[in-house]
Amino acid sequence: MIELRDVSKVHPGGVTALDGVSLSVGAGRIHGIVGRSGAGKSTLIRCLTGLDPATGGHIEIDGTDIVAARGSELARARRKIGMVFQHVNLLDSRTAEQNIAHPLEIAGVPAKERRQRVEQLLDLVGLADRRGNYPSQLSGGQKQRVGIARALAAEPRVLLCDEPTSALDQATTRQILELIRSLRDRLGITVLIITHEMSVVREICDSVTLLEDGRVARSGDLLDVIAEGDSALSKALVALPPSTFEGTETLVEALLAGDADAGEVFRILGASGLPARVAAGTVETIHGSQVGRIRFSAAGAAEGARIAGALRDAGVRVEVFTGEEARRVDAAALEDEEEAR
Ligand SMILES: Nc1ncnc2c1ncn2[C@@H]1O[C@H](COP(=O)(O)OP(=O)(O)O)[C@@H](O)[C@H]1O
Numbered sequence: 464m465i466e467l468r469d470v471s472k473v474h475p476g477g478v479t480a481l482d483g484v485s486l487s488v489g490a491g492r493i494h495g496i497v498g499r500s501g502a503g504k505s506t507l508i509r510c511l512t513g514l515d516p517a518t519g520g521h522i523e524i525d526g527t528d529i530v531a532a533r534g535s536e537l538a539r540a541r542r543k544i545g546m547v548f549q550h551v552n553l554l555d556s557r558t559a560e561q562n563i564a565h566p567l568e569i570a571g572v573p574a575k576e577r578r579q580r581v582e583q584l585l586d587l588v589g590l591a592d593r594r595g596n597y598p599s600q601l602s603g604g605q606k607q608r609v610g611i612a613r614a615l616a617a618e619p620r621v622l623l624c625d626e627p628t629s630a631l632d633q634a635t636t637r638q639i640l641e642l643i644r645s646l647r648d649r650l651g652i653t654v655l656i657i658t659h660e661m662s663v664v665r666e667i668c669d670s671v672t673l674l675e676d677g678r679v680a681r682s683g684d685l686l687d688v689i690a691e692g693d694s695a696l697s698k699a700l701v702a703l704p705p706s707t708f709e710g711t712e713t714l715v716e717a718l719l720a721g722d723a724d725a726g727e728v729f730r731i732l733g734a735s736g737l738p739a740r741v742a743a744g745t746v747e748t749i750h751g752s753q754v755g756r757i758r759f760s761a762a763g764a765a766e767g768a769r770i771a772g773a774l775r776d777a778g779v780r781v782e783v784f785t786g787e788e789a790r791r792v793d794a795a796a797l798e799d800e801e802e803a804r
Pocket residue numbers: 474475476478479480498499500501502503504505506507
C-alpha cells in the first residue's frame with residue numbers, strides 16, 4: 464500500500480534530511496517510524512503527502528506514484544491520505560461537528576450527504592455526545608478525536624500520524640491508540656505512525672522502522688526486531704529499568720523471545736543450581752508472545768560465565784557485561800529513563 468524506493472530529500476539550503484530510504488508497508492498494517500529528533504521523520508511524512516516533494520526516488524501510495532504525479536492526479540492521490548498531528552489545530556469558532564464538516568465543505572460535498580457523513584464520523588470516533596462543543600470545551604483526547612474524524616472525512620485509505628499522542632497523558636494516549644487500532648480493524652486503512660515513544664510502537668505497531676540521520680537503520684516486523692536482542696532498536700523496544708549496581712558484579716542479560724519465556728529461563732537457572740540475583744527485568748506480551756529482558760547479577764566473572772553458559776546451552780540469547788562495560792550498560796538505563804520523561 465505504501466512503497467518507498469531509494470527516497471531522498473535535500474532541503475533548500477542543502478540539508479540532506481532523507482538519504483536512500485526504502486520501505487514497504489502492506490495494506491491494513493500499522494507501521495511505526497522511530498528515531499531521534501532530527502532523524503528525518505517529519506520530512507518523510509511530508510514527502511509521502513507530496514506537499515514537500517522528495518528530491519529523488521519513488522513513492523507509491525495505493526498505486527499512485529506520488530513523486531511523479533501532478534495536478535489532478537496528485538490531488539486525487541492526496542485525498543486517499545489522511546493526516547493526524549500532535550497539535551490538532553481546530554477552528555476555535557466552530558463546534559466539533561462543524562470542524563469535522565469543514566474538509567467536506569471545502570470538497571463541495573452537498574449538505575445532506577455532509578450531515579450523514581459527519582454523523583458516521585462522530586460515531587466512529589466516539590464523540591456523538593460532544594458534537595456541539597467548541598474546542599475550548601474539549602479535553603486534549605477529545606480534540607485529537609475530532610482531528611482523527613476530520614482526517615477520515617474524505618474516506619482515505621492511508622492515515623499518516625505525526626506524533627499523534629505526544630501531547631497527551633498516558634491514559635489518554637492509550638485510548639487514542641486503541642481508537643487508531645479499531646479504525647484499522649473496522650475500515651481496513653493502512654497506518655503510518657511517527658513517534659518518539661517506544662511504548663506507542665509496542666502497543667499498536669505490527670512493524671517498525673528506525674531512522675538514523677535520514678537513513679533506515681533497521682526495519683522489520685516488531686517481534687522479529689525484538690528477537691534480535693542485541694540491536695539498539697531491540698534494546699529500546701524492551702528496555703530495562705535502572706538497577707542497583709555495586710560496580711564489581713558481572714551482568715548477564717537474558718532475552719525473552721520465542722520459546723525462551725521467563726518461566727523457561729528461571730527453570731534453567733533453577734536446575735543449574737547457580738546463584739543468580741535478578742537485578743532488573745521487563746516482561747510484556749506483544750501480539751500474543753511474551754518478550755522481555757532479565758538482567759542477572761553475578762558476584763564475579765567466573766559465576767557470570769557459568770550462568771551465561773547454562774542459558775546459552777538451553778538456547779536462550781544472552782549478553783554478558785563485565786567491569787567498565789557493566790557500569791556503562793547500567794548507566795544507559797538511567798539515561799533512557801530520563802529521556803523518556
Ligand atoms: N524546511 C526545512 N528546511 C531546511 N531544513 C529542514 C527543513 N525541515 C527539516 N529540516 C532539517 O532536516 C532534518 C530532519 O528534520 P525532521 O524531518 O523535522 O526530523 P524529525 O521529525 O525526525 O525530528 C533536520 O536536520 C532538520 O533541521
